[in-house]
Amino acid sequence: MEDAATERDILVLTKTVAADSFPVERPGVIGVDRESGRLERLSPFPWKGTDTDPPILRWSWIHARTTPADRDGRPESRNVIGEIAATAYVDPKDGWRLRWPFVRAHLRGSLESMQQLARDGAATAGFVRAAVHESDILQLPLRLRFRCDSDDCQGPHELPILDQELHEMARLSRERHGQQWATRFRETWGRALFEKYDVHVLVSAYAQSPVKFYVAGLFYPPRATEDAHEHLHHVAHREHVRGEPAGP
Secondary structure, three states: OOOOOEEEEEEEEEEEOOEOOOOOEOOEEEEEEOOOOOEEEEOOOOEEOOEEOOOOOOOEEEEEEEEEOOOOOOOOEEEEEEEEEEEEEOOOHHHHOOOHHHHHOOEEOOHHHHHHHHHOOOOOEEEEEEOOOOOEEEOOOOEEEEOEOOOOOOOOEEEEEOEHHHHHHHHHHHHHHHHHHHHHHHHHHOHHHHHHEOOEEEEEEOOOOOOOEEEEEEEOOEOOOOOHHHHHHHHHHHHHHHOOOOOO
């Protein structure tokens, strides 16, 4: 077992917010280690206000110094030491073709199969493909109701959402739309998302309760490959919403 700090390059798949009531969860990042290809959970991750410090993007490569996690028995968990540097970004062009390999290696058949892996101590994070029907987002608090796209699924399931992106979009919706925020939020992130996109749910077990899961993030490539015009629109939207420089 590793007992020393190591330098790592991690592709950020999602950033997660803290949960203050049982089961408690510290803010974190779940990503793919470049060298091993394994999922890794960096927790706790430095936060400032409503974002990480320094701010980093999902699908960006970061370089960080990590150590084996203390007080966290999940096999993917590691602690972060010192500065974190963003080094590159994986673009969503061509139907997210460049991103798919990092997800495909960690696909599981169902939430039930993830729960069994967690009981066995083998894995506590992975992707589950959501069925188009019986999948929707709920709010106050944010929750995702979904059925796995698998014959093994005994759902629908309803899991808390700790995905930082969704929490930030909900906050912006409240600021912009007032009392209509929930309706407008669900127009983008509710059932329509599952109808338009091939949604995969990144689920993670809690450190305090390793057989209970939450939604750590969503992977949602278009069901049809976007054309050049749609891709430019996607880039412009990312630049506007998150203040990023536009890319190719």
